[in-house]
Amino acid sequence: MSENPTRPEGGRHHVVVIGSGFGGLFTAKNLAKADVDVTLIDRTNHHLFQPLLYQVATGILSSGEIAPSTRQILSGQDNVNVIKGEVTDINVAEQTVTASLGSYTRVYEYDSLVVGAGAGQSYFGNDHFAQYAPGMKTIDDALELRARIIGAFERAEICEDPAERERLLTFVVVGAGPTGVELAGQLAEMAHRTLAGGYTNFNPSSAKIILLDGAPQVLPPFGKRLGRNAQRTLEKLGVTVKLNALVTDVDEEAVTYKTKDGEEHRIPSFCKIWSAGVAASPLGKLIADQAGVEVDRAGRVQVNRDLSVGEHTNIFVVGDMMALDNLPGVAQVAIQGGEYVAEQIAAEAEGRSSDEREDFDYFDKGSMATVSRFSAVVKMGKVEVTGFIGWLLW
16 A cells, blocks of 8 residues: 555545446536545546447447546536546555556545446356457457457358358357347347348358347346247347356357256357356455445445445445345446435535435336347336337337
8 A cells, every 4th residue: 555645635525436337427426516525536537338338349339439538527527536547455444445557556545435346247157258258348348349240250251161151150149138138139130231231252141149048038137028028029130049048168169058958059159248147346345344244146245225334334335336125237226326325425524414314215217128229128117118119219
């Protein structure tokens, strides 16, 4: 740890926010008029709109369209200082955060700490799968996948071996949650529409898109009816959906999965994509261990009703890193959590006691998965809708 921990001059209440995702960004923005100073630390210099990563991976959007500069977003807010750096340590007892960028390391003292460092891909203990089946959690991930997807078609154009060409044109997506469904649907759109007529030696529509999941249905959080509707739409697009299929191995040449009856099957594939699980940032366990609280199987911190951690009323965990009431890992949970935490910090900086906090109350605005260019499924409480996406968005 550096010898001289720093904090803004002036002596105001200092809030350190870790992460520039929805939770961190909305915390910082909602403290704009508060009598506090904010230091926002993130390993990147942009705010990523993660739900549209699949469109970057498939070439619909450029990375800049979904990842605006964090400094630009907060440029009109005088009480925020944005720091690019990797948080390497949090000391709960001393109320400090250590961040590094290259050879530079700085330590920041805080009065309030908000941790929204998000989640990464989980391979359920099989991290060696990542080399052959990258996930899609960052801009770099999406650009890597775009290169692999386009690379598969380009290799197929010059390949003279029919069996190898078939492998090149077989795309396997592991995980039938919203990301996997959206990605599989868009890959089918690419093969049958976007790339039609673009190649001389093969027809892009001959590509096989296979969606695997160990669960018995597509889109489990959306319920059985919407899951069935999404599966039918995918199959009409030409996607092969294999459920109750537990992936047991991924290597350079193929994906191996096991069915409920114990039989193993191997799918030769050049381009494999993993979207089957998430694991919270390890910063969560770092805090939990010091605060004497538990983390769940995904590494999420068990938080109090006010999103604080254990007996530390000045430490909050928001977004994908928090475990509370089985709330889903969606943007609205992080956004509303960030807004709520900012409200508590602002009020207490003015002298209100932390004992007066009301519990965090999440309002579910619904969830949507875009299955294809013109079709989506939407769940809003008990209301379930599926159909033409233009009408849904209207």
